[in-house]
Amino acid sequence: MEQPVDPTITLETCGPVSCCDVLPPAAADGACPCGANNNCPDPNELQGDIFVFPKKVEAFIFFNIKDILAFKEALRNFEPTSAADVVNNLKCISEAKCDAKDGEVPLLPIVQQQIGFNRTGLDLLGLSEKTGEDAFDRNNNPLLEQYHSLVIITACDSDGLEKAVKAFLELFNGAIDNVLRVDGKRRPGKLEKHEHFGFRDGISQPAMRGLTCPLPGQLEVDAGVILVGYAGDPLFDKRPEWARGGTFMVYRRWEQDVEGFNNYLAFNGKRWREFVPPVPLEPGETLTDEQGAELFGARLFGRFKSGAPLAITPVFDNPQLAEDKYSNNNFDYTAPGTLENSEKYCPFTSHIRKVNPRNPNSGLSIKEIEAAAIVRTSIAYGDELPDPNPRGLQFVCYQSSPRAGFYDAFDRFAMNENFPPCPPKKHGVDGIMGSMNVPKLGIVCSHDPLSALPQHFITLRAGEDFFVPSIPTLKYVAQMTTMCCCC
Ligand code: HEM
Numbered sequence: 001m002e003q004p005v006d007p008t009i010t011l012e013t014c015g016p017v018s019c020c021d022v023l024p025p026a027a028a029d030g031a032c033p034c035g036a037n038n039n040c041p042d043p044n045e046l047q048g049d050i051f052v053f054p055k056k057v058e059a060f061i062f063f064n065i066k067d068i069l070a071f072k073e074a075l076r077n078f079e080p081t082s083a084a085d086v087v088n089n090l091k092c093i094s095e096a097k098c099d100a101k102d103g104e105v106p107l108l109p110i111v112q113q114q115i116g117f118n119r120t121g122l123d124l125l126g127l128s129e130k131t132g133e134d135a136f137d138r139n140n141n142p143l144l145e146q147y148h149s150l151v152i153i154t155a156c157d158s159d160g161l162e163k164a165v166k167a168f169l170e171l172f173n174g175a176i177d178n179v180l181r182v183d184g185k186r187r188p189g190k191l192e193k194h195e196h197f198g199f200r201d202g203i204s205q206p207a208m209r210g211l212t213c214p215l216p217g218q219l220e221v222d223a224g225v226i227l228v229g230y231a232g233d234p235l236f237d238k239r240p241e242w243a244r245g246g247t248f249m250v251y252r253r254w255e256q257d258v259e260g261f262n263n264y265l266a267f268n269g270k271r272w273r274e275f276v277p278p279v280p281l282e283p284g285e286t287l288t289d290e291q292g293a294e295l296f297g298a299r300l301f302g303r304f305k306s307g308a309p310l311a312i313t314p315v316f317d318n319p320q321l322a323e324d325k326y327s328n329n330n331f332d333y334t335a336p337g338t339l340e341n342s343e344k345y346c347p348f349t350s351h352i353r354k355v356n357p358r359n360p361n362s363g364l365s366i367k368e369i370e371a372a373a374i375v376r377t378s379i380a381y382g383d384e385l386p387d388p389n390p391r392g393l394q395f396v397c398y399q400s401s402p403r404a405g406f407y408d409a410f411d412r413f414a415m416n417e418n419f420p421p422c423p424p425k426k427h428g429v430d431g432i433m434g435s436m437n438v439p440k441l442g443i444v445c446s447h448d449p450l451s452a453l454p455q456h457f458i459t460l461r462a463g464e465d466f467f468v469p470s471i472p473t474l475k476y477v478a479q480m481t482t483m484c485c486c487c
Contacts, residue, residue, distance in 0.1 A: 040210045041227050043083035045245050045470050047114045049152065050226055050375050050398050051086040051212070052205055054093075057161045058154040058184045058379050060251070060394060061168065062147035062464070063176040065124050070175035072125070075478040077171060080471055081112035083211075111164045113153045115474070116249050116466030121148035125477045127469075131228075132238035133248065133402060136465055143438070145464045147180070150251065152396075158185075182253065184379030184394045195380055196256045196391050197457075199297070200307035200322065204329050204352065206373035217330030219356065221370040225405075226398055233400040234371065242477075245470030247398045250374075250406040253462040255392040258385055261457045269293025277314040277345055291316065300431030302350030309352075311335075314345035332358045341422050348427040354414045355430070363421030372413065374398060374405045392461070402465055436460065 043051075065071045089110045096105055117125065119139035130137045139146075151168060155161040165181070186192040195201045207214035208223040222232025229236065229244030272292030287295065294317060298304045302311070307322035311331040322328055333353060335344035341361045346353055356373075360366050374397040382391025399405025413419050414430035428434070437456040469477075 046083040048081040048086035064178040066177040116468040129240040132235040252395040265293040302352035310346040351432040
């Protein structure tokens with residue numbers, strides 16, 4: 001079964017087809033919604049993963065380029081999925097829902113694929129000009145894996161995925177080596193939209209002005225915050241021509257200690273009187289230990305497992321609110337009865353508040369908040385407990401500048417105890433990322449004053465940053481026969 005799609009909303013009405021999918025309002029008729037200057041990205045030219053799609057299974061294939069000419073020849077026959085294709089696929093799903101008899105929706109044989117390159121990969125292809133991103137261009141981050149390229153392939157089921165991966169490997173046979181495949185998949189049944197700690201993911205995404213339409217409360221950003229070379233790109237003037245319409249993909253593989261996390265919530269849940277927000281409860285109303293554990297988890301994330309935001313429902317879960325796409329993002333962190341940036345309802349350290357403070361009175365202007373926006377298209381990996389193998393999140397995000405997007409959200413916001421700057425005080429680090437362990441660097445963060453239990457619930461297992469070129473740039477490099485001076 002596909003993710004629920006709202007069949008009543010069409011492209012023409014400029015609406016999303018599901019709570020987390022976003023659609024270009026003008027892609028269908030080709031008109032540019034950005035106004036007279038026509039300076040807006042063409043969805044036919046963009047690789048499509050920036051438009052969130054309800055993925056079932058996904059293969060991440062990392063590799064090195066072994067034979068440049070053979071690689072380029074294969075690249076000529078590689079068909080990346082465009083953003084316009086993604087819109088079309090979403091539309092097909094929506095139509096299939098409308099036509100479904102007895103609620104039986106057929107699985108559509110949709111396959112989508114995308115390709116990106118790290119700095120060495122770009123050099124090998126002859127795209128050796130600097131992108132303007134210092135860290136990416138230096139290519140010496142010790143955390144990173146140093147694969148030249150990453151192809152991601154998504155399909156409606158595992159058979160479809162196997163076929164598509166086989167076709168890809170046959171196409172590039174002889175041109176690539178050092179291949180690593182890591183699969184992601186949705187969690188089973190009702191948990192399909194949830195990450196492994198049990199929290200629904202992918203609710204809040206930025207809408208790109210002129211490309212995607214915002215739902216109430218959704219952060220709107222200039223397309224250049226996500227796409228290189230458009231208004232909103234902080235390095236707009238410094239980009240090489242071939243980079244326009246591309247985007248940077250940050251990939252991180254986080255292993256999650258689900259058992260440890262659950263024990264941690266259960267241990268602290270009993271102490272709910274110490275952290276329950278100062279809001280009046282109904283007479284005689286109290287929390288069970290289980291509800292205390294739910295609330296404790298919600299205070300780490302900023303949302304209950306259902307997705308209901310603490311900023312609206314600060315004590316008890318509200319699954320109906322979580323399901324309502326017109327409300328589940330429609331909040332800031334101003335609690336009733338307070339004028340200042342308050343943590344009355346939601347702690348400053350909760351994950352979603354750290355990475356997107358929403359309120360201008362947090363000490364950041366709205367433009368600064370927009371500049372740090374990222375589109376996330378992560379997917380879970382691994383089986384459910386009690387399977388003994390690792391499980392976690394293949395985290396993927398897109399932005400025109402990793403420095404302004406992922407790295408600022410991570411270093412300047414999440415891991416900075418003093419963030420947000422208003423009110424000025426030591427708030428602590430992000431409730432989720434603060435429990436991070438990075439074996440390669442030996443850095444271990446730890447934060448919670450409440451508990452003596454071990455708190456390293458997420459461990460960074462791998463990571464790499466890739467540039468995802470526009471489709472015209474891919475075609476151009478595939479045709480280019482001269483190689484760069486360094487090859
Ligand atoms: C194991 C690691 C992680 C887990 C389990 C996780 C999980 C979640 C969950 C459950 C949400 C709430 C759903 C939503 O609002 O869409 C969320 C939101 C978010 N996460 Fe993460 N996340 C992880 C790592 C990261 C990292 C490394 C970043 C970036 C530095 C990040 C950035 C965001 C952003 C920007 C939001 C949306 C906040 C908003 O707009 O309100 N996450 N994450």
